[in-house]
Amino acid sequence: MKVLVPVKRVVDSNIKPLVKSDNSGVETDGLKMSMNPFDETAVEEAVRLKEQNIVSEIVAVSIGEAKCQDTLRTAMAMGAYRSILITSDELLEPLSIAKILQKIVEKEQPNLVLMGKQASDDDTNATGQILAGLLGWSQGTFVSKLELTSDKARVHREIDEGVQILDLTLPAVITTDLRLNEPRFASLPNIMKARKKPIETIALSDMDIKTTTRLEMLSVKEASTSREGIILNSVEELVEKLQNEAKVI
Amino acid sequence: MTALVLLSYEENQIRSTSRSTIAAAKKFGEVHALLVGHNLSELSQKAAKLEGVTKVLVADHEAYAHMLAQPVTDLILSIAETYDYILVSANAEGKDILPRVAGLLDVQPITDVVEVVNENTFVRPIYAGSILATVKSSDNKKLLSIRGTAFEPVSDEGGQASIEALSKVAHSEKALAQFVSVEVTKSDRPELESARVIISGGRGMQSGANFAMLEKIADILDAAIGASRAAVDAGYVGNDYQVGQTGKIVAPQLYIAVGISGAIQHLAGMKDSKIIVAINKDPDAPIFKVADYGIIGDLFEILPQLENRLANR
Ligand SMILES: Cc1cc2nc3c(=O)[nH]c(=O)nc-3n(C[C@H](O)[C@H](O)[C@H](O)COP(=O)(O)OP(=O)(O)OC[C@H]3O[C@@H](n4cnc5c(N)ncnc54)[C@H](O)[C@@H]3O)c2cc1C
Ligand SMILES: Nc1ncnc2c1ncn2[C@@H]1O[C@H](COP(=O)(O)O)[C@@H](O)[C@H]1O
Numbered sequence: 001m002k003v004l005v006p007v008k009r010v011v012d013s014n015i016k017p018l019v020k021s022d023n024s025g026v027e028t029d030g031l032k033m034s035m036n037p038f039d040e041t042a043v044e045e046a047v048r049l050k051e052q053n054i055v056s057e058i059v060a061v062s063i064g065e066a067k068c069q070d071t072l073r074t075a076m077a078m079g080a081y082r083s084i085l086i087t088s089d090e091l092l093e094p095l096s097i098a099k100i101l102q103k104i105v106e107k108e109q110p111n112l113v114l115m116g117k118q119a120s121d122d123d124t125n126a127t128g129q130i131l132a133g134l135l136g137w138s139q140g141t142f143v144s145k146l147e148l149t150s151d152k153a154r155v156h157r158e159i160d161e162g163v164q165i166l167d168l169t170l171p172a173v174i175t176t177d178l179r180l181n182e183p184r185f186a187s188l189p190n191i192m193k194a195r196k197k198p199i200e201t202i203a204l205s206d207m208d209i210k211t212t213t214r215l216e217m218l219s220v221k222e223a224s225t226s227r228e229g230i231i232l233n234s235v236e237e238l239v240e241k242l243q244n245e246a247k248v249i
Numbered sequence: 250m251t252a253l254v255l256l257s258y259e260e261n262q263i264r265s266t267s268r269s270t271i272a273a274a275k276k277f278g279e280v281h282a283l284l285v286g287h288n289l290s291e292l293s294q295k296a297a298k299l300e301g302v303t304k305v306l307v308a309d310h311e312a313y314a315h316m317l318a319q320p321v322t323d324l325i326l327s328i329a330e331t332y333d334y335i336l337v338s339a340n341a342e343g344k345d346i347l348p349r350v351a352g353l354l355d356v357q358p359i360t361d362v363v364e365v366v367n368e369n370t371f372v373r374p375i376y377a378g379s380i381l382a383t384v385k386s387s388d389n390k391k392l393l394s395i396r397g398t399a400f401e402p403v404s405d406e407g408g409q410a411s412i413e414a415l416s417k418v419a420h421s422e423k424a425l426a427q428f429v430s431v432e433v434t435k436s437d438r439p440e441l442e443s444a445r446v447i448i449s450g451g452r453g454m455q456s457g458a459n460f461a462m463l464e465k466i467a468d469i470l471d472a473a474i475g476a477s478r479a480a481v482d483a484g485y486v487g488n489d490y491q492v493g494q495t496g497k498i499v500a501p502q503l504y505i506a507v508g509i510s511g512a513i514q515h516l517a518g519m520k521d522s523k524i525i526v527a528i529n530k531d532p533d534a535p536i537f538k539v540a541d542y543g544i545i546g547d548l549f550e551i552l553p554q555l556e557n558r559l560a561n562r
Contacts, residue, residue: 016513019380094348095357118495121376123375123377123378124358126347126360127348128348129347129348129352133322133351139318139345141341141344154429157341160342162433164428165431178482213387214388215357215385215386220383221380221381222379227538229539229540229542235544239558242542243562246541246542
């Protein structure tokens with residue numbers, strides 16, 4: 001069984017990026033970049049399935065600037081066999097990303113696309129579902145447990161009221177919740193080995209896909225969070241404040 | 250302009266987040282509600298009373314019983330043509346379905362909308378809610394998922410919508426996914442998204458058994474119970490308790506964070522609460538920076554005192 005794992009290069013999720021001084025966008029220059037945490041989970045799951053001999057080949061794919069190579073190297077150090085890089089300097093939306101992935105799926109013919117449920121930068125949570133729709137495949141979103149056999153995938157999905165279990169007909173698109181697994185750190189020898197694994201590079205401009213932007217970013221601003229944070233000395237004081245000052249109980 | 254709102258419900262109750270979605274949809278013009286599922290007669294009556302809804306479309310069939318993305322998408326596509334806006338609640342169900350519909354309509358969905366600026370411009374959070382982006386859509390149809398906490402829900406009475414049954418039925422033989430089972434957390438407490446008061450526990454709670462301390466306080470305040478991701482990952486409580494970037498988004502009148510450090514991804518889910526209280530033994534915990542009131546100390550000493558004080562007030 002062959003698995004395709006799309007991985008996105010994003011600002012490291014421990015860093016809070018700043019808004020540009022003219023509010024036109026987010027300043028990402030010079031910030032530490034990492035693989036989207038949800039995609040790390042997807043790579044890890046694919047590698048585990050490979051270790052159990054359920055999956056035979058893992059192909060990682062990333063779309064973006066040439067630097068996405070680093071993200072692909074990480075995926076290969078974790079255990080992906082080879083990679084595809086689609087280069088573009090445009091800002092691409094989930095709809096365009098899904099169209100690009102659709103083309104790659106048609107070319108690579110995987111049985112499963114395993115990907116993050118959301119990118120930690122745009123937080124859209126849409127690409128996997130769009131891709132499944134475009135391909136006419138089944139979808140299993142927000143998955144926290146996966147049991148894969150040759151013709152079906154049993155997924156445990158995190159839903160509003162608990163957990164839902166579905167059997168998906170393959171081929172399928174599965175999007176991961178972080179709880180699916182604990183991603184490994186690549187070992188130094190594996191990082192060295194990953195340097196020699198192949199990356200096929202394709203320019204988006206050679207792909208014949210319309211990627212016109214549908215959502216124009218007009219402006220951004222910081223969301224306000226800070227509050228006074230009055231430290232109280234006793235529970236009595238707290239209850240008094242909640243009752244008489246804030247009037248919420 | 251007409252907007253279609255996919256209703257979200259649990260048992261026989263329409264979720265308050267759907268009433269918020271209707272509130273957002275009303276900004277665009279006439280609102281039709283779509284009710285999908287099985288055995289919907291009681292829910293249809295409730296839906297027809299929703300304030301601001303003029304028509305309720307009902308697709309009642311076994312094949313829709315579990316709101317699976319593929320059949321529900323096919324259904325929405327069959328009626329999408331007449332609508333300029335299609336809205337869902339930004340909960341797990343809406344997030345599962347909306348983008349699939351969007352892809353097949355060749356539209357870029359706009360998720361987690363917190364403000365409608367005008368008919369084509371919306372505000373949505375990015376980077377775990379730390380930044381708000383204003384985006385303008387050039388798609389002819391707008392597909393939106395709406396954050397319940399950002400829009401005052403419409404009333405569940407006063408409406409007089411007509412009810413229309415939809416005949417389009419999903420073909421189960423073409424189903425790509427089979428429902429196996431669902432594990433629902435049963436609780437008599439208010440649901441997180443609409444609770445007036447929430448008390449949440451983090452890794453500092455040390456065990457699931459210790460959540461009983463939060464429950465006692467929740468009983469007194471009629472509160473919902475929430476948790477951080479660390480507490481869910483550690484198995485203290487189920488995933489449906491999780492508040493944050495990848496959990497539920499809440500904005501109660503009062504949010505009490507107990508043994509939660511205040512990571513940006515947790516704040517993403519609760520920072521719009523009216524009053525935030527933090528109980529933590531670490532004076533440098535970032536949660537104190539977003540709190541209105543804080544108590545520094547051991548939660549195992551503070552919680553029993555709090556329970557006592559609240560019970561005897
Ligand atoms: C992509 C991504 C998405 C995420 N999504 C979410 C999300 O949706 N929701 C979420 O919550 N997190 C999320 N996280 C995780 C988040 O980054 C934090 O790891 C998590 O919120 C920490 O949980 P915590 O505060 O309970 O645990 P910790 O950070 O370990 O904090 C425990 C706190 O308890 C205090 N404490 C310990 N013992 C006591 C005591 N006896 N008395 C008083 N205080 C005590 C400590 O001082 C500490 O501040 C996400 C992370 C990533 C990378
Ligand atoms: N530029 C990209 N390259 C590769 N995969 C991507 C890219 N953007 C999004 N994805 C995939 O789509 C998932 C969901 O992203 P999003 O819909 O933007 O929240 C991510 O977790 C990735 O698996």
